Amino acid sequence: MSAQPQPRVIAFVVTTAETPLFSSTLDAVSQQTWPVDALVVVDASSDGRLDATQLPQHVTLARTRDARNFGAALQQAIAIPVINNMLTSARWVWLLHDDSIPAADCLKHQIAAMQDGRTIAAVGPKHVSPDGQYVYEVGISATRSARRIETSLPGEIDQGQYDGASDVLAVGSAGLLVDRRIWEELGGFDSALGPYGDGLEFGRRLRRAGHRVVVEPHAKIHHHRLSLSENPGSFTQRRQAQIYNWLLAAPWWQIPFLFLWLSIWSxxxxxxxxxxxxSDYALSEITSWLGLIAHTPHLLARRIANHRASTIPASALRPLEATTRDIRERRLMLRKGQENTGKDSVDASLHNSLHSFRTASLSSVAGVGILSLIVTVIAGWGL
Structure with a gap:
């Protein structure tokens, strides 16, 4: 009796052709112990600068010059007939950023996890630092309002302490292995999101459609996180993604009140x-809110589409969602980590995380003080 053929895997590597890590990522994908059956490079650069003659012969090139983000680039690439034909013959789709270098056995571990349960639709890897020493991410943990809680502490050494993790609310888009049929049924990533918030939104959508999302800690991605920064432009994107995901996950009756609240609070x-x-971050607070208002028609359309695709209530996700108590406990851990490490030797990412938290807290306190003063003055004037 002949052996059954292995299910086909198609890998997509999205690049702007501007990072020196692209070649390393491509080599790592090509050298997997579980080989991919098809490899598509999506050139999302504005001028289509990637030279097709410099790519290996087994690689298919797709150009998406006007793609705004990772998800949009994938959707445009899939719309190309030759790539769409390749996709329809695959069982699983493996998605990678050009700065996410998978370990040689990454895909093998992810596929093993995917085959472990019939309802599993997506498997994410453990994200580690470029040298593999530190843990970056083991799935995504977030509140209903889309406030993310890092699954590992900044500067935390990878000692296998998270290797028992499995079911999670969502996983990041870098290194995501997803069932091709379900990916197509749900329409892939939300084009309004990226580079932040797309994994969280897609994970919620998968969960609401009755599918499991798991992380496989033995599958490792060396993620360089080139898109992550603390500049105001990055903050605008992160803040807008958080509010957008919040409004997607909130019950219908809360939407008008949230819009009203955010129009005051921003x-x-x-x-x-x-x-x-x-001042730069003050402008980001306003532009992130205005950007969301511009996306309101898309937001409402996405809510309708998500509701139609859902088979379980949002309340079923509560055991997987973080709480405000989790946020307080994580902040306490961050503070203790700084005290134990010492100010001079504290990890830079830990310091930045604490600084961001303190700044946000102070700005909120200052804002509340101003609002209280305005209300007091108006009340005193009888206005």
Whole structure:
């Protein structure tokens, strides 16, 4: 009796052709112990600068010059007939950023996890530092309002302490292995998101459609995180993604109240930033809110589509969601980590995380103070 053929895997590597890590990522994908059956490179650069003659012969090139983000680039590539034909013959789709270098056995571990349960639709790897010493991410943990809690502490050495993790709310888009049929049924990533928030939104959508999302800690991605920064432009994207995901996950009856609340709270936060002499971030508070308003039609359409695709209530996700108590406990751990490590030797990422938390807290306090003062003055004037 002949052996059954292995299910086909198609890998997509999305690049802007501007990072020196692209070649390393491509080599790592080509050298997997579980080989991919097809490899597509998606050139998302604005000028289509990637030279097809410099790519290995087994690689298919797709150009998506006007793609705004990772998800949009994938959707445009899939729309190309020759690539769409390749996709329909695959069982699984493996998605990679050009700065996420998979370990040689990464795909093998992810496929083993995928085959471990009939309802598993997506498997994410453990994200580690470029040298493999530190843990970056083991799945995504977030509150209903899309406030993310890092699954590992900044600067935490990978000692296998998270290797028992399995079911999670969501996983990041870098290194995601997803069932091709389900990917197509749900329409892939939300084109309004990226590079932040796309994994969280897609994970929620998978969960609401009755599928499991798991992380496989033995599958490792060496993620360089080139898109992650602390500049105001990055903050605008992160803040807008958080609010967008919040409004997607909230019950229908809360939407008008959230819009009203955010229309007041965003300027208040901006005023707090100005008091702290962070004018760039004050502008980001406003632009992130205005950007979300511009996406309101898309947001409402996405809510309708998500509702139609859902087979279980949002309340079923509560055991997987973080709480405000989890946030407080994580902040306490961060503070203790700084005290134990010492100010001079504290890891840079830990320091940045604490600084961001303190800044946000101070801006909120300052904003509340201003709002209270305005209300008091108006009340005193009888206005």
């Amino acid at each position: 300027p208040v936060r901006a005023l707090g930033r100005l008091i702290l002499r962070q």
